[in-house]
Amino acid sequence: MSLKWYIVNTYSGYENRVKQLLEEKIKNSKLGHLFGEILIPVEKVVEQGKAGKKIGTRKFYPSYILVQMELNDDTWHIVKSVPKVTGFVGPEKGTKPMPLSDEEVQKIITQMQEGVKKPKPKIEFSKNDTVRIIDGPFANFNGVVDEVNFDSGKLKVYISIFNRSTPVEVEFHQVEKT
Numbered sequence: 001m002s003l004k005w006y007i008v009n010t011y012s013g014y015e016n017r018v019k020q021l022l023e024e025k026i027k028n029s030k031l032g033h034l035f036g037e038i039l040i041p042v043e044k045v046v047e048q049g050k051a052g053k054k055i056g057t058r059k060f061y062p063s064y065i066l067v068q069m070e071l072n073d074d075t076w077h078i079v080k081s082v083p084k085v086t087g088f089v090g091p092e093k094g095t096k097p098m099p100l101s102d103e104e105v106q107k108i109i110t111q112m113q114e115g116v117k118k119p120k121p122k123i124e125f126s127k128n129d130t131v132r133i134i135d136g137p138f139a140n141f142n143g144v145v146d147e148v149n150f151d152s153g154k155l156k157v158y159i160s161i162f163n164r165s166t167p168v169e170v171e172f173h174q175v176e177k178t
Contacts, residue, residue: 003036003068004099007089012063014084015040019065021082034075036068041108060111064089071096123172125155131175133157138168142178 010018019038026035041064042057069075079085090097125131129145143159146167153172158165 003034003070005066005068005105006071006097006099008065008067008079009086009089010063010065011084011086015059015063015065018082018084022065022067022079022085025078025082029078031074031078034070034072037066038068039066039108039112041066041112043112043114061108066100066105066108071099123177125172125175125177130178131155131157132178133159133168133170133175135174136170138170143168 008018019040022038026032040059041061042059045056045058067079069079076088080087088097125145125148127145127148131143131145133139133141133143138159141159141161143157145155146158147156149155154169155172155175156167156169157175158167160166
């Protein structure tokens with residue numbers, strides 16, 4: 001018996017509930033030995049606010065969960081009978097779903113572990129993004145991002161003061177994308 005990883009499609013926003021219900025169904029069935037882990041692919045994100053940094057989570061594959069299982073008619077039925085599950089991800093309707101390769105699973109698990117070690121910012125900024133400063137001495141100025149420093153949570157933004165392009169340093173929470 002070898003457990004393989006399968007992708008299960010759920011209603012958006014119901015990933016945690018589906019995982020909980022599936023775990024309960026597995027526990028109540030006599031087929032628990034045919035199932036392994038159930039993962040919701042999430043990563044840690046840092047949200048910069050006025051009160052400081054807040055760490056939260058973000059699903060990097062919304063509406064999907066990963067289920068480690070031995071696929072047969074009984075295990076397929078257990079997963080499909082969970083409310084808010086729309087089905088397995090596979091090549092075509094009516095055919096057996098394809099398991100993920102070990103490399104694909106390892107890539108997802110690594111991405112989850114890296115997010116725990118070093119959370120990503122919730123809002124991604126990149127060079128040449130147009131932003132509006134919403135806090136601080138340069139509030140209500142529009143500018144263009146020149147540099148992004150993820151470690152310090154700061155941006156170098158060029159704004160126009162007296163028709164001159166002037167660089168200012170602002171924190172992530174002080175700007176919004178336009």
